Amino acid sequence: xxxxxxxxxxxxxxxxxxxxxxxxxxxxxxxxxxxxxxxxxxxxxxxxxxxxxxxxxxxxxxxxxxxxxxxxxxxxxxxxxxxxxxxxxxxxxxxxxxxxxxxxxxxxxxxxxxxxxxxxxxxxxxxxxxxxxxxxxxxxxxxxxxxxxxxxxxxxxxxxxxxxxxxxxxxxxxxxxxxxxxxxxxxxxxxxxxxxxxxxxxxxxxxxxxxxxxxxxxxxxxxxxx
Amino acid sequence: xxxxxxxxxxxxxxxxxxxxxxxxxxxxxxxxxxxxxxxxxxxxxxxxxxxxxxxxxxxxxxxxxxxxxxxxxxx
Numbered sequence: 176x177x178x179x180x181x182x183x184x185x186x187x188x189x190x191x192x193x194x195x196x197x198x199x200x201x202x203x204x205x206x207x208x209x210x211x212x213x214x215x216x217x218x219x220x221x222x223x224x225x226x227x228x229x230x231x232x233x234x235x236x237x238x239x240x241x242x243x244x245x246x247x248x249x250x251x252x253x254x255x256x257x258x259x260x261x262x263x264x265x266x267x268x269x270x271x272x273x274x275x276x277x278x279x280x281x282x283x284x285x286x287x288x289x290x291x292x293x294x295x296x297x298x299x300x301x302x303x304x305x306x307x308x309x310x311x312x313x314x315x316x317x318x319x320x321x322x323x324x325x326x327x328x329x330x331x332x333x334x335x336x337x338x339x340x341x342x343x344x345x346x347x348x349x350x351x352x353x354x355x356x357x358x359x360x361x362x363x364x365x366x367x368x369x370x371x372x373x374x375x376x377x378x379x380x381x382x383x384x385x386x387x388x389x390x391x392x393x394x395x396x397x398x399x400x401x
Numbered sequence: 402x403x404x405x406x407x408x409x410x411x412x413x414x415x416x417x418x419x420x421x422x423x424x425x426x427x428x429x430x431x432x433x434x435x436x437x438x439x440x441x442x443x444x445x446x447x448x449x450x451x452x453x454x455x456x457x458x459x460x461x462x463x464x465x466x467x468x469x470x471x472x473x474x475x476x
Contacts (some may be wrong), residue, residue: 242421285428
């Protein structure tokens with residue numbers, strides 16, 4: 176039972192060859208490139224959603240920050256589509272892997288920090304000491320702010336990994352419990368099945384919310400540094 | 402195929418890859434450095450464990466030659 180629980184998080188392979196790269200590239204097929212002025216329904220809906228999201232997300236940014244528009248929109252689309260595809264039964268979700276999420280978080284966070292130090296060095300250094308700090312607290316607060324800066328990419332990656340992994344594990348467990356309870360008590364199995372339905376609806380929401388949170392935090396780090 | 406790739410990917414993305422994402426390339430370099438450090442530390446600790454296991458099995462056994470090529474952990 177223990178091995179079955181974590182088997183879905185193992186790196187997938189087909190006939191001995193790893194197919195993680197193919198799985199990571201798969202969501203891009205669901206977003207066709209618009210080739211005409213007036214496109215089909217799927218592309219029109221996707222364009223409308225992207226415009227809605229990008230307007231809301233880039234409203235706070237200045238001209239420098241808006242050069243990251245493509246990166247931020249690609250990020251939210253990739254994480255959102257990967258998380259939603261992971262809710263299909265027996266599928267592999269790349270965002271359950273900490274290596275994948277660190278691979279997204281560290282370059283983007285480092286990019287925002289380097290942007291800040293490159294274009295606004297004094298303001299970036301000033302972030303290490305909040306305004307109005309009492310004199311005796313300055314050394315310890317600089318240390319705390321430095322630690323909180325370096326925790327940011329870790330928190331980004333671990334938040335996404337933990338949320339998606341926990342959701343999948345819960346679905347697996349409650350689904351197993353429902354199956355096990357069918358022969359024991361039909362009423363309890365039915366209640367557990369209702370809980371499973373509600374949890375699945377929650378996981379749909381969590382999949383989209385986590386994509387939004389990841390992208391929003393990267394956007395906020397960029398806003399602090401531009 | 403390469404010409405098609407250049408026309409469809411590199412030409413539209415060139416200003417992003419060369420100007421907008423310079424800091425992100427730096428971040429990717431930092432990430433690859435971290436990955437390299439973690440993997441080399443893991444390799445070194447596995448080699449050390451292998452040496453300890455081999456020496457505990459029998460003192461007369463020859464240590465694997467790959468261990469001699471790795472850096473001394475105390476250095």
